[in-house]
Amino acid sequence: MSNSTNINHDSNNNAGENINSRRKFFKNFGLIGAVAAAGGAAIYSGHEYEVSKPNHDFVKVLTADNRLVEVPRDQIKDVKLDLTELQRLGREGLKGHRFVMVIDLSKCRNARKCITACQGAHHLRPYEYHINTLVMQESPETAPYYMPKPCQHCDNPPCVSVCPVNATFKRQDGIVLIDNERCIGCRFCIAACPYSARLFHWEEPLMAEADKGKPYNVELNVPQKKGTITKCLFSSDRLREGKLPYCVSACPNGVYYFGDENQDAVTNGTTKETYRLSELLRLNGGYHLMPELGTKPRVFYLPPKNRLFEFKDDRDQNQEKI
Amino acid sequence: MASEVNTGFLFDKRLDSIATDILRPVGISKGFLVWMGFLLISLSACLYAYYIQWDKGLIVTGLRDYVSWGMYIANFIFFVATSLVGMLISSVLGLMGYKWVKPIARIAEIIAVAFAAIAGLVIVSDMGRPERLPYVFMYGRIQSPILWDVTVVTTYLVLSALLYFLPLIPDLAISKGRIGHTPKWLQSTYEILSVNWNHTPQQYKILLKSVRILLIVIIPTAFAIHTVTSWLLAVTPRPGWDSTIFGPYFLTGAFVAGSAAVVIMMYFVRTNYKLDKYLTPYHFDMMGKLLVLVSLVYLYFNINEFLVPAYKMKTADAIHLHDLFVGEYATMFWSVQILGLVLPIILLLFRFFRKPFPIMIISVVVLVAAWFKRLIIVVPTQENPYLPKQFVPDAWMVYHPTVIESAITVGAILLAIIIITLLVKLFPVIPIWEMAEEQCEKDHKPQE
Numbered sequence: 001m002s003n004s005t006n007i008n009h010d011s012n013n014n015a016g017e018n019i020n021s022r023r024k025f026f027k028n029f030g031l032i033g034a035v036a037a038a039g040g041a042a043i044y045s046g047h048e049y050e051v052s053k054p055n056h057d058f059v060k061v062l063t064a065d066n067r068l069v070e071v072p073r074d075q076i077k078d079v080k081l082d083l084t085e086l087q088r089l090g091r092e093g094l095k096g097h098r099f100v101m102v103i104d105l106s107k108c109r110n111a112r113k114c115i116t117a118c119q120g121a122h123h124l125r126p127y128e129y130h131i132n133t134l135v136m137q138e139s140p141e142t143a144p145y146y147m148p149k150p151c152q153h154c155d156n157p158p159c160v161s162v163c164p165v166n167a168t169f170k171r172q173d174g175i176v177l178i179d180n181e182r183c184i185g186c187r188f189c190i191a192a193c194p195y196s197a198r199l200f201h202w203e204e205p206l207m208a209e210a211d212k213g214k215p216y217n218v219e220l221n222v223p224q225k226k227g228t229i230t231k232c233l234f235s236s237d238r239l240r241e242g243k244l245p246y247c248v249s250a251c252p253n254g255v256y257y258f259g260d261e262n263q264d265a266v267t268n269g270t271t272k273e274t275y276r277l278s279e280l281l282r283l284n285g286g287y288h289l290m291p292e293l294g295t296k297p298r299v300f301y302l303p304p305k306n307r308l309f310e311f312k313d314d315r316d317q318n319q320e321k322i
Numbered sequence: 323m324a325s326e327v328n329t330g331f332l333f334d335k336r337l338d339s340i341a342t343d344i345l346r347p348v349g350i351s352k353g354f355l356v357w358m359g360f361l362l363i364s365l366s367a368c369l370y371a372y373y374i375q376w377d378k379g380l381i382v383t384g385l386r387d388y389v390s391w392g393m394y395i396a397n398f399i400f401f402v403a404t405s406l407v408g409m410l411i412s413s414v415l416g417l418m419g420y421k422w423v424k425p426i427a428r429i430a431e432i433i434a435v436a437f438a439a440i441a442g443l444v445i446v447s448d449m450g451r452p453e454r455l456p457y458v459f460m461y462g463r464i465q466s467p468i469l470w471d472v473t474v475v476t477t478y479l480v481l482s483a484l485l486y487f488l489p490l491i492p493d494l495a496i497s498k499g500r501i502g503h504t505p506k507w508l509q510s511t512y513e514i515l516s517v518n519w520n521h522t523p524q525q526y527k528i529l530l531k532s533v534r535i536l537l538i539v540i541i542p543t544a545f546a547i548h549t550v551t552s553w554l555l556a557v558t559p560r561p562g563w564d565s566t567i568f569g570p571y572f573l574t575g576a577f578v579a580g581s582a583a584v585v586i587m588m589y590f591v592r593t594n595y596k597l598d599k600y601l602t603p604y605h606f607d608m609m610g611k612l613l614v615l616v617s618l619v620y621l622y623f624n625i626n627e628f629l630v631p632a633y634k635m636k637t638a639d640a641i642h643l644h645d646l647f648v649g650e651y652a653t654m655f656w657s658v659q660i661l662g663l664v665l666p667i668i669l670l671l672f673r674f675f676r677k678p679f680p681i682m683i684i685s686v687v688v689l690v691a692a693w694f695k696r697l698i699i700v701v702p703t704q705e706n707p708y709l710p711k712q713f714v715p716d717a718w719m720v721y722h723p724t725v726i727e728s729a730i731t732v733g734a735i736l737l738a739i740i741i742i743t744l745l746v747k748l749f750p751v752i753p754i755w756e757m758a759e760e761q762c763e764k765d766h767k768p769q770e
Contacts, residue, residue, distance in 0.1 A: 164468035165461040185450020190390040192558045196707045203381035227450030
């Protein structure tokens with residue numbers, strides 16, 4: 001019994017050795033083979049590369065910052081983005097700026113040039129206002145005055161808080177924008193805004209046909225879209241080009257100052273003179289609209305004092321035009 | 323609900339008579355077909371109205387930039403409010419051990435399911451871009467109360483549906499062999515939905531345990547849905563909405579609307595299906611007392627909501643309250659407050675008015691008033707923004723609902739009625755096994 005097991009054991013051992021040596025052989029052979037194959041492949045591919053280099057197919061591509069560049073066709077990959085490049089830039093905002101507007105109520109005569117300029121740029125109807133001029137009177141004893149009212153671009157914006165889909169957002173430069181490719185049209189922001197600054201496209205927008213197919217520019221909010229919100233954008237498309245907003249440039253009466261809080265400088269849209277923001281506000285008693293609501297607006301008002309013209313209430317006249 | 327079920331009732335003769343009574347109206351009858359036909363034809367007209375809105379945009383409604391939320395949002399709040407009664411009857415009263423709610427509980431759950439389901443649809447009709455509804459889930463921002471609302475309304479709908487369905491399973495098993503007069507497909511539906519229920523004590527134990535958990539979980543959910551719904555308005559800085567008591571104010575108002583809806587449905591189930599043995603004058607009497615109780619609590623919140631700002635008369639509040647008390651909305655406001663709240667409280671204190679027919683009429687008035695109350699909460703506030711409304715078309719100044727808008731709103735109500743009709747007509751509307759168990763328990767008690 002014990003013998004036979006021994007014999008068996010031995011023979012097993014022998015067989016094992018044989019197998020081991022065979023494995024070793026194959027292993028070594030395999031290694032050499034692999035190295036050879038890899039080397040060959042490398043040489044071959046290097047050769048291929050050298051051969052194909054002069055024939056490389058280049059394509060002209062326009063980059064986001066408007067540079068025309070060439071890239072190899074085989075290097076182009078389709079990128080699926082949540083947002084277009086314009087939306088991405090629009091959401092990012094202009095680095096290093098904190099835009100502010102100052103509206104001098106002592107100069108506003110309700111010329112309504114700001115309104116028409118704005119409506120022209122944003123393709124709005126005559127009664128669709130990003131900016132509207134209102135007749136204000138605090139009490140029967142006080143004097144009535146005109147008050148241009150754009151979006152206040154609040155630093156604590158109630159509209160942005162309530163938006164369910166991040167369609168309206170606050171940028172680093174202080175501007176509150178609306179992305180009408182994202183907006184679901186719930187109008188919660190209209191309900192939340194105490195300044196009635198937002199409007200909704202109840203029907204097809206004025207230039208829906210003409211704007212068809214144009215790439216959507218979130219900083220201009222054109223093309224406008226039915227069933228979405230639109231609002232004052234502080235003309236961020238113009239700011240990107242270093243220009244003043246449409247309304248500011250259009251005012252014939254020097255009502256608007258626009259500028260950067262970081263630089264403590266604002267420029268009058270009519271006279272093009274630049275002032276120190278802090279000084280302008282200090283000397284003229286600058287204030288916010290409804291500061292008690294805690295919205296922290298980025299629009300300042302200068303009180304309607306020392307007006308050198310007669311107040312003319314032309315609400316009815318304008319009403320008829322609409 | 324007892325923690326143990328004595329399955330002895332299954333072998334009792336009374337189960338047969340109860341099941342026969344309750345299952346008699348189940349199935350497809352001529353009256354049912356005529357009623358459904360009427361509902362569906364009316365609904366198709368309303369769907370056409372929605373098609374017009376889909377095509378042309380919200381311009382076909384009376385909504386404009388100042389009053390941008392109108393009938394749809396009021397209707398949404400009304401639907402959420404009414405659905406809350408499922409929680410009040412089944413959970414609050416049921417868990418406290420009130421036996422009289424047993425035959426009513428399923429009616430309350432049907433209302434909860436139908437109204438919560440339609441509430442979700444109603445809100446879509448208000449969207450400017452309904453096809454972007456998925457964005458709420460894709461890009462949802464947790465800071466927005468709309469996200470909270472979507473979450474809790476969905477949760478409440480699921481919980482209510484479970485609370486409707488779970489106690490229905492034993493009934494379906496009981497009914498299986500007894501609905502010979504109904505079409506084949508309905509019988510096989512019962513077969514499938516009764517999920518192999520064979521009345522073992524173990525099954526009942528699991529059922530009672532899960533229902534109990536649901537009853538407890540649904541209480542905070544129900545509180546959440548209507549509190550969050552009130553916050554859709556209360557988180558904004560507008561006079562009339564800017565209120566800290568909006569949560570409880572809405573919640574108590576919801577109980578009034580819901581209780582009225584239950585009474586109306588009880589009345590029609592009782593008379594149409596001849597179930598007066600199960601929905602007795604006693605049940606109406608108790609519902610009348612409940613309606614008085616919840617109305618009193620609601621009245622208390624109304625006094626707080628209107629008297630306190632009216633005492634101070636801050637400029638913006640004053641304009642708003644003037645509109646309600648003596649202005650444009652005065653007729654609607656006082657009708658709603660007096661006919662829908664004060665008068666029902668006084669009348670229902672008398673036993674006569676808690677009888678089935680009078681209380682049904684009162685409940686109809688209360689429910690209609692509840693709808694208009696939502697409109698009064700939503701619309702007048704927006705007609706009085708902080709800054710003046712100027713240089714806009716006259717039609718923008720005030721809110722005039724259009725026919726299309728009204729049709730879409732009616733469509734939502736019709737849809738809810740269709741769901742209710744289907745559930746009431748195709749499944750036992752009164753819990754058979756619970757009724758039988760109660761009967762047996764009553765008889766055994768003296769012997770113990």
